[in-house]
Structures are given as structure tokens and as C-alpha cells.
Amino acid sequence: MSEQVISSEQARLERGYRRILACYPRSFRRDNEGEILAVLLDTAEPGQVRVGLAEAWDLIRGGVRMRLWPAMPRPRAVRAAVTLMLAGAAAELAALLTVIATLGSVRAAVAARDTAAAHALLVHQVAVMVGAPVAVGLWLWLAWAIGRGEDWARLVSVACFLLMSLSVIGVLAQDAVAFAPASMIAAAVVWILGLSSVALIFTPAAGRYYRLRAVQQ
Amino acid sequence: MQEATFLILTALADGTQHGYGIITEVRQISGGRVKLRAGTLYTALDRLRADGLIGVDREEIVEGRLRRYYRLTPDGTAVLAEEAARLHANATAALRRLNPGLAGGAA
Numbered sequence: 001m002s003e004q005v006i007s008s009e010q011a012r013l014e015r016g017y018r019r020i021l022a023c024y025p026r027s028f029r030r031d032n033e034g035e036i037l038a039v040l041l042d043t044a045e046p047g048q049v050r051v052g053l054a055e056a057w058d059l060i061r062g063g064v065r066m067r068l069w070p071a072m073p074r075p076r077a078v079r080a081a082v083t084l085m086l087a088g089a090a091a092e093l094a095a096l097l098t099v100i101a102t103l104g105s106v107r108a109a110v111a112a113r114d115t116a117a118a119h120a121l122l123v124h125q126v127a128v129m130v131g132a133p134v135a136v137g138l139w140l141w142l143a144w145a146i147g148r149g150e151d152w153a154r155l156v157s158v159a160c161f162l163l164m165s166l167s168v169i170g171v172l173a174q175d176a177v178a179f180a181p182a183s184m185i186a187a188a189v190v191w192i193l194g195l196s197s198v199a200l201i202f203t204p205a206a207g208r209y210y211r212l213r214a215v216q217q
Numbered sequence: 218m219q220e221a222t223f224l225i226l227t228a229l230a231d232g233t234q235h236g237y238g239i240i241t242e243v244r245q246i247s248g249g250r251v252k253l254r255a256g257t258l259y260t261a262l263d264r265l266r267a268d269g270l271i272g273v274d275r276e277e278i279v280e281g282r283l284r285r286y287y288r289l290t291p292d293g294t295a296v297l298a299e300e301a302a303r304l305h306a307n308a309t310a311a312l313r314r315l316n317p318g319l320a321g322g323a324a
Contacts, residue, residue: 032259
């Protein structure tokens with residue numbers, strides 16, 4: 001095989017790698033693309049002209065991960081807030097699954113001719129079935145944005161926390177008797193998670209992180 | 218700590234390495250079991266740099282391409298030592314329970 005054939009094969013392989021590396025963030029590529037290309041070409045099989053499926057998948061996964069969750073030094077308060085918000089999403093999901101698992105209790109209450117209890121239960125179950133999926137989505141979205149250092153996410157988090165507090169107060173004022181101790185405890189846990197994560201993202205250390213990120217972006 | 222991360226830090230424990238060097242070291246350390254791919258390696262290096270566990274030692278141009286050498290930072294050394302001690306303690310406990318006769322033997 002002549003030198004020329006080898007270099008044209010290598011050029012073709014390199015173009016293939018470059019196309020896939022486009023899925024990495026621009027700033028990362030500017031700093032690392034040449035180096036990664038060298039490693040990719042060093043580890044390629046002799047005579048290889050196409051990017052293999054497994055290595056393409058590995059590269060794409062890394063690029064998507066880096067775009068969704070860029071590596072950066074996050075203060076402990078921000079990391080803790082993200083963990084609490086993920087716990088909030090998990091708690092909402094648990095509430096949803098509990099309601100789905102106990103759907104039969106309304107039927108049982110109806111069968112026992114306790115229509116008041118059946119009505120209260122039904123209202124609660126519908127509220128959770130509609131509200132919980134939305135709440136899970138909101139918690140996850142905010143956890144993601146808070147971790148990335150988006151300053152607007154702090155304001156949205158406060159707004160969501162205030163709305164949640166109002167709805168808890170409203171529901172309690174209306175019909176406290178209708179609630180099982182379990183759902184009262186669940187609501188309290190979720191509310192405390194919300195309060196603690198909002199407190200964490202407004203600590204001075206977190207504030208410096210969000211100001212720094214605003215300058216970087 | 219994920220195994221790939223642990224092996225990358227281990228590859229840097231006794232000196233600086235460049236990307237390709239880390240891949241060959243990791244393969245050797247793991248007895249040929251772990252073959253790091255470039256995407257996995259560079260996502261991990263990016264994260265380890267952000268966390269301050271590794272740093273860039275120096276850069277060279279070899280055959281027209283950038284070659285960057287990485288080294289462990291003091292933080293990285295401490296984290297690796299802690300993780301190694303934890304794994305060692307777990308492995309010792311497992312072996313002691315599997316072979317009660319050898320308790321206190323050649324550990």
C-alpha cells in the first residue's frame with residue numbers, strides 16, 4: 001500500500017470523526033478537538049476508513065452528556081439543592097404511584113355507602129393524578145437549570161415554591177379532615193424539600209456561582 | 218467513584234500521561250479488561266479537571282498534533298488514596314469471610 005493511499009484513508013477517517021465531534025460543545029471542541037482526534041486516530045485499526053458503531057455511540061454519548069450537564073465546579077450549596085430537588089421529584093412520583101395503587105379505595109368507600117369519604121378521596125386522587133406528573137416535570141427541569149447555573153431558574157424556583165405553599169394552605173383551610181395522615185406527611189415533606197432548596201440557592205456561595213455563570217454565558 | 222474514573226486517576230498516580238498513554242495504562246492496570254474509548258476518556262478528564270482532581274502538566278506538538286500531559290493534583294492524590302483504602306478494606310473483609318482459615322494470614 002502506498003503512502004498516498006494510507007494518507008487518503010486517514011483523511012477520510014478523520015473527516016468521519018470530525019463530523020461526530022460536532023456534537024460536543026463548541027468551547028470544549030476549541031480546546032480539545034485536536035487532542036481527541038489524535039487519540040482516535042492512534043487507537044484506530046490499521047486500514048480503518050469508517051467510524052465504528054461502538055466508538056460513534058461512545059463519542060455521541062459523551063457529547064450529549066457534556067451539553068446537558070457541563071462539568072464545572074459547583075458550590076456545595078448548589079449540589080445539595082440539586083439533590084433535594086431530585087428528591088422532590090422522587091417524592092411526587094411516589095405520591096402518584098401510591099394513588100394509582102390505592103385507586104380501589106374509592107370503590108370500597110362507595111360500597112360502604114360512605115359517599116362523603118368517597119367524594120373527598122376522589123377529589124384528592126384526581127388532583128394528584130393531574131398535578132403529580134406536572135410537579136415531577138417541574139422539579140426535574142428546575143434541578144437541571146439550577147445545576148447549570150441559570151440565574152432565572154432561581155426566580156422560577158421561588159415562584160413555584162410560593163405557589164406550592166399557597167396551594168397547601170388553601171387545601172388545609174378547606175378540608176383538613178378529608179386528608180389521611182399519610183398524604184399530610186407527604187405534603188409536608190415536599191414543602192420542606194422546596195423550602196430547603198430555595199434557601200440553599202440563595203446562600204452567598206450559591207449567589208457567587210450564579211453571578212460567575214452569568215458572566216461566562 | 219466509577220471504575221473508569223478510579224483507573225484514570227490510578228494511571229496518573231506515578232507520573233504524567235497523555236490521552237493515549239492513559240488508555241494503554243488503564244488497559245494494563247486492569248489486566249486488559251477495561252478498554253477506555255476516547256469519548257469516555259475525555260468526558261471523564263473534563264469532569265476531573267473541573268473538580269480540580271487533575272491538571273494539565275504540559276503540552277507538546279507531536280507530528281503536527283497537540284499532545285497534552287495530565288497529572289494528579291494534591292486533591293486528586295488525596296481522593297484516590299481515600300478510595301483505594303476503602304476498596305482495599307472492602308476486599309480484605311470479603312476475602313477474610315470467604316477464607317476464615319486464612320484470617321490474619323498473608324493480607
